[in-house]
Amino acid sequence: MAVMNMVQAINSALDVKLADDPSVIVFGEDAGLEGGVFRVTEGLQQKYGEKRVFDTPLAESIIVGSGVGMAINGLRPVCEIQFDGFMYPAFNQIISHAARMRLRSRGTYSVPMVIRAPYGGGIRALEHHSESMEALYAHIPGLKVVIPATPYDAKGLLISAIEDNDPVIFFEPKKIYRAIKQEVPEGEYRIKIGKAAILQEGDQLTVVAYGAMIRTVQQALQKAKKDGLSVELIDLRTIYPMDADTIINSVKKTGRLLVAHEAPRSFGPAAEIIALVNEEAFLHLEAPPARVTGMDTVVPLPKGEDLYFPDADRVYDAIKRTIDF
Amino acid sequence: MAVMNMVQAINSALDVKLADDPSVIVFGEDAGLEGGVFRVTEGLQQKYGEKRVFDTPLAESIIVGSGVGMAINGLRPVCEIQFDGFMYPAFNQIISHAARMRLRSRGTYSVPMVIRAPYGGGIRALEHHSESMEALYAHIPGLKVVIPATPYDAKGLLISAIEDNDPVIFFEPKKIYRAIKQEVPEGEYRIKIGKAAILQEGDQLTVVAYGAMIRTVQQALQKAKKDGLSVELIDLRTIYPMDADTIINSVKKTGRLLVAHEAPRSFGPAAEIIALVNEEAFLHLEAPPARVTGMDTVVPLPKGEDLYFPDADRVYDAIKRTIDF
Amino acid sequence: MVTTRASTKYMTEEQAMLFNAFDPLSGKRLQVMDEKGDIVDAKWMPDLPDSKVVEAYKVMLYARIADTKSVSYQRQGRLYTLPSNMGQEAAAVGSAMALEKIDWMVPAYRELGAWLVKGATMLHYFLYFGGSEEGSRYPEGTRLLPVSVPISSQLCHAAGIAHAAKYRGDREVVITYFGDGGSSQGDFHEASNWAAVYELPVIFFCNNNGYAISLRRDKQTKSKTIAQKAIAYGMPGIQVDGNDFFAVYRATHEAAKNARDGNGPSLIEAVTYRRGSHTTSDDPTRYRSADEEKAWEAKDPMIRLRKYLEKKKLWDEDREKKHIEEATSDIDRQFKQFEATAAPTVEDIFKYQFDEMPDSLKKQMVELRNFINRKEG
């Protein structure tokens, strides 16, 4: 097996599917010739040609909207939006069409499309390059939302996303694009969309997180371990449809819940998880479910970003307080 | 006092502010000459002239985006988006600019703009005319989101929204545009944004709702009353910033919570309210907080819509079950 | 001679002639047949057998009757809000007939005649405007997309469908419809640019019917024509008399041929008039004069095609009556069928959202069923 970072693992997933299925095409701003601003599609145009891997004009609505059309006419488009902060010009195409074409046409037409975008904060970037707005997409009926936390998961989930018969928003935590290296099979394998992973077992507290936040939580858990605390860590992997069972079973065991994400707190993903747990495991809850999240403000420019994003200390602090309740 | 329905009350609010403040201008598709497809702006162009109340080209991004510019240059634009389902072409302008200009410029520029749109379901309309996507806006840092439930509130809240120094998304429940008539003062008055209203006091259960759902809940409460159930009803009025105190104090008293909305359940407004109550009134909860909501699907066309939207029976059923827990 | 502004480079001499002869900046508009049904520009008369022209008239008449009936059903509360196509039949039918069966049609919402040509039935139409998604369940291979409500968003899908066709090397061409109002949307711009950049087989067909609800065309945009907007994308554009079946047919035919030959997209502006209200919820007297409506009545596309056929002895009052009868009974039959259609079930609400229903949806479905059972039981 090769050792890959997330950029390489995603590239490998695209490579596998491009080789395997002629209906797969890959495109986006700068995604062709230069292989994307993060080099995720590097080498693919050279290998598969300009018809299958190509650059587009600077226009997100038509990138997604033409993807809808391509999918209707038999392709499996994988489009790249250069940063998650630039998906909004395409929002109408996503919510009004990608998410609805199957239902609208009673299954006559469907949109097996993947919209990939580098996602999340922590790279000291310009404005609009650091947000975590997955809740917007998770709330829209008809979309699946996937956020991997490791190279291995990224590849397996992306292959599943490309093979999925419905539109998938695939957010790639840019902070850990190159931060984690891992053994990743060169060939094809799948990780099921809609299935969370238990990364660590424990019985005093359930922590739910995903994406780059997993690493932050893991750092906090090292400290917690030294304190003798027994914490279960769930990597959600898919935001919608959510793996409620894994979360609920865990909370039934631990009696306590903490959700950590970079997204703004109010109306964010943690709220949904807390609501679900209330509905299904109310009598098991021994402490108020807690949230460690971004603020209800715009992400600050780099000089302020460390104040904004939850770090291991903040997660640790919340772990302690929830267990001590 | 005059008796007004919500359309008239909103018209009256616009009239009051147009008369009062020359920096207020009103525009949107068909909002000028014909007074809007729901006639909300009827007569205003005739009264205030084409410069202050005008029709626009069919292009939502520039409607909102030019509003941002107008606001920066000293006006208080009130723009109408013909239906909430057509706000998405303007989503980039809303999230990337309206919501951020003040913070981005350290207060040098601000966007005192109101974006009005008929909102919600229940009018047996074509696709994209029945959704309730307030959670999308409530999750975006920098926006306020207001949804009135009565003509009186609509006028008072809209006047406050126009006077607010930040952007306000003002959703008008189209189902009850003409369904409720009420005494409404002809002159100016304000209802504070961010303040909920307790419509009915009770001590067994707190029901939180807003918009057209208030009427539905009230119907259910009639039945509940006959059963001798004592229910407190809170009309949220503002979705963001939320009046957490009113909700929390109520739940501390009743020990039970039900949230009703038309929006899809997952990642919807009810989740946030449940999370808040968990954080602030955990030890008071005697039953799992419940949600009566739309489904995680696209709103069906009219023939299916009665199955989709929560009606009084569904709300009543949930009230009973939450109290009986 | 080929002008520099549009990429007419791969066009045949004849194709380039049409688009150049009617250069949008020249102020010219293609008209083949005038209001009296006389052929005024024989050079551009399409080469159609008489039977085809009769067929076209029949579809137009059928659409007119269906439209009129639908509006009155709506008034009776038996259909929901719907957009009348009255007055735009030549643009709808003329453009659709110029295509082949393998071609795709990506509609807006006001092209009833075109949908009928493409294979939709009035049952589909009644179901759709009667409030059921079943109205968009077209038979496999119809290559007609469902109505697209968000203005001009469908132009992007047309570009994508054409992209897939070109990718596979298929011969199919895509036509997509939008209105004068739709020309202001960003998606019109992005889709046109995309289609031109990749030289995709798309026909952007603008039904300029003078209004976007209440807004007059001259307040929608300052450009003298919609057709000239093609210049921004380096693609050919042409303005045609949209009430002239022959002009519409010919322009679409040339554009389709051009697209099929690998020369990329073009833009057709059909100047027409919406004789009815915007939708059944609209009251046109608020924004336009009776005089104006009257003037356009005289330019009605049905009248002039009928006159043409009558002058050629291909049509007469008897045939008119007979066709009206046949169409009426056919439409009535389908309306009955529509009214007898069962209401959607709980499952219908959920099962088309995803290919495989996720657990969370299943739970909501069960919950809804349980509630209904509790209520009924």
Place this chain on the structure above:
Amino acid sequence: MVTTRASTKYMTEEQAMLFNAFDPLSGKRLQVMDEKGDIVDAKWMPDLPDSKVVEAYKVMLYARIADTKSVSYQRQGRLYTLPSNMGQEAAAVGSAMALEKIDWMVPAYRELGAWLVKGATMLHYFLYFGGSEEGSRYPEGTRLLPVSVPISSQLCHAAGIAHAAKYRGDREVVITYFGDGGSSQGDFHEASNWAAVYELPVIFFCNNNGYAISLRRDKQTKSKTIAQKAIAYGMPGIQVDGNDFFAVYRATHEAAKNARDGNGPSLIEAVTYRRGSHTTSDDPTRYRSADEEKAWEAKDPMIRLRKYLEKKKLWDEDREKKHIEEATSDIDRQFKQFEATAAPTVEDIFKYQFDEMPDSLKKQMVELRNFINRKEG
């Protein structure tokens, strides 16, 4: 003579002459000064005192030095990612100098020279690209908007600012910048159409620098010029040599006069070249050749304006050296000031989101402060 395609109707003879003489479809481009610094089209030479031209050169040189220094500070990790303006100084400074103090500037992100003319300082620039919102806190009345990152979205704000100006009857004009890539965005289309419909005083200034990151201009759009896109909106458009200070100044001056006279918007395409990388994160060798870069080096806007000044004895090696020294020390001083700026506080994160901080935000602020206290205490 005034052509029909653009609404040049209210223009003065002279203004119409410029826009018509350089009709984008004619393939002509306005160039006043050639690469050797010689005036090749005296007819369009702007009427500027020598001192103004010297001042322009000085700002351009200052911007060049500031740009070069910033790139190297970024390489040292003392600034974050930033977009170099090298090679585009004539377009930036020439356009900005053609405006009045009351006018508004709505930037994209690559117009450093223009911002300096408008009243921004290098301290602002360093703060901004050093990761602080304080960099956009311009002094009251500067009428310069913060950098706009989402491509072409700012064109809408320009239209709105102009709308407000026209509404009040003020004389102010708005200039907004975007790139060749930006011309593909829907917002370019919607803003242009809107400004034309309401005849707003906007100058849409396109810095066509040949690339959108790695995508060449000829793959961005099929239209021969960006300028001809103006035809879609019935507004005047012109292509100018963007490395020719005089051409840029003159075209902007005419467009501003035109706008100020109430004749509405216009589109200027300045053909230039980004000599540096897209941003400091970009590697241009992946998508363009050293030969191409070399060819454009010869067309550098600094070289030709310097030659012009030297031929007129308005500039020489000594002055050049002296200005470089002065500029360098001024820039250094501001960089030091930037580096001495305090880090943002917890309150800074929260207090600018709304005019009045809602309770929910106050709670989050207190919570964050408490955590920091717990951590530190």
